[in-house]
Amino acid sequence: MPDGRSAPDRQAVLAGYATARRTFHALLGGATPSDLARPTSGTRWTNQQLLWHMLFGYLVTRVLLVLVRGFGRLPRGASKSFARVLDAGTRPFDVINYLGPCGAVKVFGPRRMGTAFDWITGSLARRLAKESERDLARGMHYPVRWDPFFKDFMTVADLYRYPTRHFDFHQRQLTLGEGG
Numbered sequence: 295m296p297d298g299r300s301a302p303d304r305q306a307v308l309a310g311y312a313t314a315r316r317t318f319h320a321l322l323g324g325a326t327p328s329d330l331a332r333p334t335s336g337t338r339w340t341n342q343q344l345l346w347h348m349l350f351g352y353l354v355t356r357v358l359l360v361l362v363r364g365f366g367r368l369p370r371g372a373s374k375s376f377a378r379v380l381d382a383g384t385r386p387f388d389v390i391n392y393l394g395p396c397g398a399v400k401v402f403g404p405r406r407m408g409t410a411f412d413w414i415t416g417s418l419a420r421r422l423a424k425e426s427e428r429d430l431a432r433g434m435h436y437p438v439r440w441d442p443f444f445k446d447f448m449t450v451a452d453l454y455r456y457p458t459r460h461f462d463f464h465q466r467q468l469t470l471g472e473g474g
Contacts, residue, residue, distance in 0.1 A: 304422055310458035311415040314352075317465065318411045321345065322404040325470050330404070334467045341468050342404070343395040349407055350394065351460035352414040358453050359421065366432030366450070373434035377446075380437035387440055422454050430454075 322345065330342035337344055365373040380387070402410065433449035443459050445452065 307422060307454050307458070308419055310455075311419055314458050314461045315411060315415050318345070318348070318461075319408055321465075321468065321470055322408050325404070329470045332469050335469055336467045337464075338392065339395055340399075341470050342399045344464055344468060345404075346395040346398045346402060346407060347391075348461045348464045349411050349414070350398075351464075352411070352418065352457040355418060355453055355457045356414070356421075358456075359450065362432055362434045362448070362450055362453060363429075365434035370435065370447075373436075377435040377437045381439045384437070384439040387437075391440075418454065418457070425450065425454075 325341065330340065330345075332341050333339075334341055334344045339347065365376065430451040431449055433447055433452070435446055436444040436448050438444050438446055441460070443456055443463070448456070
């Protein structure tokens with residue numbers, strides 16, 4: 295791998311998914327409607343919108359895995375150019391990234407979010423189990439301005455780690471159970 299790290303400890307990644315799944319259900323299960331409607335700390339979202347965004351980190355990982363499989367077979371310059379184009383579009387991305395959870399929570403209530411979280415973490419776990427070491431080492435360049443956890447170059451192994459890091463970061467911004 296370009297950064298010298300070995301492939302992910304699959305059990306550690308799976309344990310992270312399981313912990314996030316338990317945490318997500320506990321957060322949803324313990325939240326009242328007023329808790330979910332409360333603003334978060336450090337974002338413009340409500341708790342429910344941020345919970346959706348945390349789920350979305352896992353959902354987008356599936357798309358990123360598809361992209362890296364394609365770009366990982368091309369010369370690195372192809373993904374570097376693609377990442378630069380995406381970085382140039384950071385402002386529209388930020389708007390879409392903000393508005394997405396605002397609309398999603400109108401369709402996905404807490405119960406559906408919990409079901410989706412179980413499905414996506416299970417799907418990622420099954421995919422990880424099938425990955426070869428060669429596949430885990432494939433990588434591409436990413437738009438580093440889009441997410442603080444995107445690095446200039448990330449491997450498939452890095453992508454499997456990504457959603458739980460994203461989840462853990464945003465969990466600290468929730469204000470569930472803090473009173474009104």
